[in-house]
Amino acid sequence: MFLDLERRTDLSNIDNNIVIAIDGPAGAGKSTVAKQVSRILNINYIDTGAMYRAITFKCIKNGLDLEDEKSVVDLCKNTDLKFENNSIFIDGQCVDDDIRTLQVSSKVSYVARIPGVRFYLVELQREMGKGDNVVLDGRDVGTQIFPNTKYKYYLNAAVETRAKRRYDELILKGVKASFEAIVEDVRNRDKIDSTRVVSPLIKASDAIEIDSTNMTIEEVVDFIVNDVRGK
Structure with missing residues (x-):
């Protein structure tokens, strides 16, 4: 989406x-x-934390500098992120296992702190909830x-x-x-x-x-x- x-x-x-x-x-x-x-x-379960991990995984895969906030936000704009049967897909690829690696875990906080990323994912989560019955867990x-x-x-x-x-x-x-x-x-x-x-x-x-x-x-x-x- x-x-x-x-x-x-x-x-x-x-x-x-x-x-x-x-x-x-x-x-x-x-x-x-x-x-x-x-x-x-x-109903569908939306793991909000997994979404931040998925964006982090794609950033690492593409060799992005995570300190370059504009590049990370631009990547978000061009990412198809969705859940199907409680699995997370990024650009059509299931990344359930890929996002749980130590490499992703150690970098996700750098991505999650970027305001543009948070705005993007919040809007995406809202779109998901607008179109279907969902349960979400998180902090906010x-x-x-x-x-x-x-x-x-x-x-x-x-x-x-x-x-x-x-x-x-x-x-x-x-x-x-x-x-x-x-x-x-x-x-x-x-x-x-x-x-x-x-x-x-x-x-x-x-x-x-x-x-x-x-x-x-x-x-x-x-x-x-x-x-x-x-x-």
Whole structure:
């Protein structure tokens, strides 16, 4: 999907579609919950973080200087980016695996901080939500991307709980990890996400906050699915 960066998406008819916004801090379980919600409700899942990774992957592939903001934004203007069956495609190529490499992970922050890139991807996410029923997770879905949707959830959990989930994931993958270091990393990410100038992490005033500290993923998913069906 290509977009004119000078044009903003008209969201006046957004109520015609189901747009579920799941925001929250790192490690709250947003992606896992969003994927299960999309499966149960049979709607598309848009991984907003994967979109930034896809643009980063294309920049690296094309040998772009990531400090050259104009070139990166120009690349965005000429990129066909879309989701099909919960897989991400860039210029017709599925890049699910390509965007998860260490090379992309180490560079994506340079791309995500560029205002023109954020504007492009926010508009693209809005276009996707305008044309189909979707669930999105991120930091600013309910505050910036789809502020008018009535399906807003803020998923949170205690720092130690979020760190433990991340620790367990790494151990399961055979990666050595320090729980104390992960706790510190989660705290640092919370501070960075909530204090950044562009699209900071904040709870939308009309979002339902879900504290998942003592909840299973299935309980969170059931809550959201039942709430959506009841509205």
